[in-house]
Amino acid sequence: MEKVIIIGTGCAGLTAAIYTARANLNPLVLTGIMPGGLLTTTSIVENFPGFPVGVDGYELMTRMQQQAEKFGARIKFATVEEANLTQSPLTLTVDGEKVQAQAIIIASGAGHRHLGLDSEAKLEKKGVTYCATCDGALPMFRNQPVVVVGGGDSACEEAMYLTRFASEVSLIHRRDTLRASKIMADRALNNPKIKPVWDSVVTEVLDVAQDKVTGVRLQNVKTKATQVLPCAGVFMAIGHVPNTQVFKGQVDMDENGYILAKRGTETSVPGVFVAGDCCDHVYRQAITAAGMGCSAAIDAERYLARLNQ
Ligand code: NAP
Numbered sequence: 001m002e003k004v005i006i007i008g009t010g011c012a013g014l015t016a017a018i019y020t021a022r023a024n025l026n027p028l029v030l031t032g033i034m035p036g037g038l039l040t041t042t043s044i045v046e047n048f049p050g051f052p053v054g055v056d057g058y059e060l061m062t063r064m065q066q067q068a069e070k071f072g073a074r075i076k077f078a079t080v081e082e083a084n085l086t087q088s089p090l091t092l093t094v095d096g097e098k099v100q101a102q103a104i105i106i107a108s109g110a111g112h113r114h115l116g117l118d119s120e121a122k123l124e125k126k127g128v129t130y131c132a133t134c135d136g137a138l139p140m141f142r143n144q145p146v147v148v149v150g151g152g153d154s155a156c157e158e159a160m161y162l163t164r165f166a167s168e169v170s171l172i173h174r175r176d177t178l179r180a181s182k183i184m185a186d187r188a189l190n191n192p193k194i195k196p197v198w199d200s201v202v203t204e205v206l207d208v209a210q211d212k213v214t215g216v217r218l219q220n221v222k223t224k225a226t227q228v229l230p231c232a233g234v235f236m237a238i239g240h241v242p243n244t245q246v247f248k249g250q251v252d253m254d255e256n257g258y259i260l261a262k263r264g265t266e267t268s269v270p271g272v273f274v275a276g277d278c279c280d281h282v283y284r285q286a287i288t289a290a291g292m293g294c295s296a297a298i299d300a301e302r303y304l305a306r307l308n309q
Helices: 011-022 057-070 118-122 153-162 182-189 286-307
Strands: 002-007 028-030 074-076 080-084 090-094 097-106 110-112 145-149 168-172 194-197 200-206 215-220 226-230 233-236 240-242 272-274
Touching: 002 011, 002 090, 002 286, 011 028, 011 057, 011 097, 011 286, 057 074, 097 286, 118 200, 145 153, 145 226, 153 168, 153 182, 153 233, 168 200, 182 194, 272 286
Parallel strands: 002 028, 002 097, 028 074, 097 272, 145 168, 145 233, 168 194
Antiparallel strands: 080 090, 090 097, 110 240, 200 215, 215 226
């Protein structure tokens, strides 16, 4: 039986791993399908304290993992397939095997939200992508017009990154003001290669018949006018959905699938704690996720001390 299992290796999971490892709890840390979490798909992180010139997202996560391993965390590339948290001991099915634990910290993060269009799904990886850092430099996008969908920090960041490769970047937003922070919005809107397309939604990604992206069909939400904007790539940056499907019915969640935290990082199940983007739809920052990971580790440590006294 494990003392504590941490699910997820983003900022929340790895911070919880550092703290529980230093508390001699010998944590087992499960990576899920994206070791390092969403931050590994970003370029430069400029707002994590301690890095005045910024730090590469992948490097930051690699360093956190090294720090956790240095103190004895066991990091395993594995995915939770099933959870039974309603009975003691807490049981997870991990890559076909049952694993039991006295305490669990869920830090499973969030994934990219999809528009939900049929054409979007059919053209995924054929010009539709959810990560500019991962795919922006591909030959198919070089010196070609591309579009970014969204109006948040991610959309601005992706659009700016893509100006390195694309001939032009259209930023398609469903309103006429960006949700992004002022610094990011100003940078994007002042970039001569970025052209905002306001009040518009993508109604179809073209062209499924050609099995590649050739453009997007747009509708102006105010005038209802439609237009086709030719492009070689569509970069979706419309937010995230929590990776909590496997815990449905096991811990209390809100209607969007975010796990409900009460009294710090406690969930509705004793011994199960939560941290990071899978429970936070408000702040969603690397540093807040790390902070919650720390809190969850301390809460788990105190819970185990009471349980085993
Ligand atoms: P976000 O802030 O939730 O923004 C999502 C954007 O997508 C919004 O503009 C939203 O429009 C739009 N959207 C959502 N669903 C849509 C749909 N179905 N169709 C069309 N548009 C849709 O998400 P995010 O930009 O990924 O940022 C998430 C968090 O990470 C934020 O807290 C952000 O500050 C943080 N972040 C920070 C940085 C940084 O500081 N460098 C970089 C990236 C992300 P509305 O505005 O109309 O709702």
